Amino acid sequence: MADVPAVEIRSLTKFFPIPFRRERLVAVRDLSVEVRPGEVYGLLGPNGSGKSTTLKVVLGLVEPTSGSASIFGRDVTEVASRESVGYLPENPYFYKYLTGEETLRFFGRLCGLRGAALRDRCGELLRLVGLEEARDRRLGGYSKGMLQRIGLAQALVQQPRLVVLDEPTAGVDPAGSREIRDLILRLKGDGITVLLCSHLLAQVQEICDRIGIMARGRLVREGPLAELVSIENQTEILVEDADPALLEALREQIARSGARLVGMRKPQTTLERLFLEVTGGLGVSEREGGK
Amino acid sequence: MSAAVRHTVFSPGRVWAIARNTFTELVRLKTFHVLLIFGLVVIGNSAFMIRFSFQEEFQVLKDVSLGAMSVFTSLLAIVATALLLPKDVEDRTLYTILAKPVPRFEYLLGKLCGVFLVIGVATLAMAALFWLVLVLRVQWVTASVAREMAGAAPEQVAEAVAKVRAAAFTPGLASGFVIVYLKAALLAALTLFVSTFATSTIFTVVIATAVYFIGHLQGTAREYWLSGAAPSPFSRIFLALVSLVFPDLQLFNLVDDIVAGTAVPPGLFLRTVGMGVVYVSVYLLLAQVVFARKEL
Numbered sequence: 001m002a003d004v005p006a007v008e009i010r011s012l013t014k015f016f017p018i019p020f021r022r023e024r025l026v027a028v029r030d031l032s033v034e035v036r037p038g039e040v041y042g043l044l045g046p047n048g049s050g051k052s053t054t055l056k057v058v059l060g061l062v063e064p065t066s067g068s069a070s071i072f073g074r075d076v077t078e079v080a081s082r083e084s085v086g087y088l089p090e091n092p093y094f095y096k097y098l099t100g101e102e103t104l105r106f107f108g109r110l111c112g113l114r115g116a117a118l119r120d121r122c123g124e125l126l127r128l129v130g131l132e133e134a135r136d137r138r139l140g141g142y143s144k145g146m147l148q149r150i151g152l153a154q155a156l157v158q159q160p161r162l163v164v165l166d167e168p169t170a171g172v173d174p175a176g177s178r179e180i181r182d183l184i185l186r187l188k189g190d191g192i193t194v195l196l197c198s199h200l201l202a203q204v205q206e207i208c209d210r211i212g213i214m215a216r217g218r219l220v221r222e223g224p225l226a227e228l229v230s231i232e233n234q235t236e237i238l239v240e241d242a243d244p245a246l247l248e249a250l251r252e253q254i255a256r257s258g259a260r261l262v263g264m265r266k267p268q269t270t271l272e273r274l275f276l277e278v279t280g281g282l283g284v285s286e287r288e289g290g291k
Numbered sequence: 292m293s294a295a296v297r298h299t300v301f302s303p304g305r306v307w308a309i310a311r312n313t314f315t316e317l318v319r320l321k322t323f324h325v326l327l328i329f330g331l332v333v334i335g336n337s338a339f340m341i342r343f344s345f346q347e348e349f350q351v352l353k354d355v356s357l358g359a360m361s362v363f364t365s366l367l368a369i370v371a372t373a374l375l376l377p378k379d380v381e382d383r384t385l386y387t388i389l390a391k392p393v394p395r396f397e398y399l400l401g402k403l404c405g406v407f408l409v410i411g412v413a414t415l416a417m418a419a420l421f422w423l424v425l426v427l428r429v430q431w432v433t434a435s436v437a438r439e440m441a442g443a444a445p446e447q448v449a450e451a452v453a454k455v456r457a458a459a460f461t462p463g464l465a466s467g468f469v470i471v472y473l474k475a476a477l478l479a480a481l482t483l484f485v486s487t488f489a490t491s492t493i494f495t496v497v498i499a500t501a502v503y504f505i506g507h508l509q510g511t512a513r514e515y516w517l518s519g520a521a522p523s524p525f526s527r528i529f530l531a532l533v534s535l536v537f538p539d540l541q542l543f544n545l546v547d548d549i550v551a552g553t554a555v556p557p558g559l560f561l562r563t564v565g566m567g568v569v570y571v572s573v574y575l576l577l578a579q580v581v582f583a584r585k586e587l
Binding site for chain 2: 016056059060061062063079080082083085087089091092093094095097098102106107109110111112114151154158164
């Protein structure tokens with residue numbers, strides 16, 4: 001069973017008819033992707049490259065023109081294949097008239113959860129995403145970050161083996177974004193497979209094991225992230241408390257060896273780290289006041 | 292690892308979850324405010340009719356109340372149903388629901404059952420209000436009859452009071468409420484079908500309302516065209532097509548007979564209920580045929 005891919009897309013092609021015209025829009029062309037169990041796979045690409053259509057096919061929302069897709073060996077045209085999937089759409093909208101807890105209960109019931117099991121699971125998820133205090137507030141009063149977190153909680157309600165995230169940090173502030181990133185890493189630690197689409201390349205780089213890059217409906221590059229982004233003929237050395245003499249000696253040594261010194265400079269902190277330092281790592285309840 | 296119960300092809304639990312959620316949505320959207328308008332119509336009408344004879348008063352009260360019930364439940368059915376599917380598609384809430392192990396048919400059935408619940412509660416509330424006003428008016432009229440006949444023999448008073456009650460509580464009023472409910476349920480199913488291919492709530496409301504009027508007029512039009520000496524084959528084919536596509540809402544005019552005090556044979560009542568159930572089932576199946584192929 002461990003050999004069965006979490007997601008397997010085989011020669012997927014999807015055309016959309018254009019109303020009143022004879023030609024068709026090619027959204028995805030001959031795409032083959034395999035996501036292994038337990039890995040975090042990032043599907044990248046510019047707008048209109050076919051990422052969302054691919055996800056919709058995987059979730060059974062759209063039928064492929066040709067080719068097929070399966071989740072843990074079950075064809076995506078079978079409704080039962082979605083038993084193992086949790087999905088967070090881009091900019092999720094839920095029923096604004098429901099409270100956070102009611103939302104989780106609703107989605108839990110759709111997955112067959114009932115009674116004490118459902119109640120306990122909702123409480124556990126509200127704690128996990130830091131929305132315990134907002135559990136009785138209607139979603140109409142939630143901020144964007146809170147909606148994203150309740151969206152993530154509903155995706156996890158039936159303890160799925162695969163989580164599909166479409167732009168999970170879109171419109172979320174850096175601290176919220178970091179929390180979602182940590183949550184994804186935690187899911188990975190629990191052995192859950194994650195398939196995500198994102199435009200935030202720095203974040204993808206931090207969390208993905210493998211990535212696929214799509215352009216104009218085709219997969220143009222795929223592989224383990226470390227392999228794709230590393231520069232094979234260069235080495236980076238970071239030294240702390242080095243005096244100028246030592247640095248000069250290093251330069252001379254490199255020159256003598258025939259290697260080329262590409263650069264020597266002070267490393268910079270990331271803007272995200274700076275932001276979190278100056279905002280003092282505020283807690284969820286202080287930061288997320290809602291509307 | 293999964294906490295969910297093993298998937299079944301059809302689950303009443305999932306349908307109930309969607310129906311309950313739809314009911315909550317419509318209640319919180321304040322659709323029941325229509326009951327206030329109904330209340331005003333019934334109470335206002337009752338107050339206005341005091342000057343007429345009690346036979347006329349009860350007749351008009353029943354006529355107006357059941358007519359208003361029919362209009363308000365039909366309106367509620369069309370508008371409430373038209374809000375559901377296009378809104379879920381537009382807000383992409385539908386993606387999140389169908390990404391769970393929920394067959395599309397269960398989603399449609401759940402939405403429709405939610406609307407049925409709303410219409411059911413509204414019909415019951417309107418019927419209760421109408422009944423209350425009717426009972427209060429009967430009490431008022433019988434008290435005044437008794438006062439006017441203070442010196443008469445008790446048998447004469449009892450006979451007069453019985454006349455008042457007979458004029459008010461015509462048999463089969465409860466059947467009238469059932470028919471009003473069925474007509475609204477049919478319109479809800481029809482609107483759900485329209486919303487599976489419509490692009491917006493407004494478009495859905497316009498089409499469903501147009502079908503409502505055609506449904507009321509088609510019986511009369513059919514009778515008129517077929518009453519000629521020799522209707523052309525073209526007319527016959529056209530009328531047959533119209534009868535197939537549009538529901539014959541005049542079937543539900545049985546309510547008029549009930550209000551007039553005419554006894555409705557149980558066979559006719561059951562046939563009308565049967566037709567209502569058939570229409571609802573056909574529209575639900577048509578909705579499923581379109582929705583199953585819909586690309587989201």
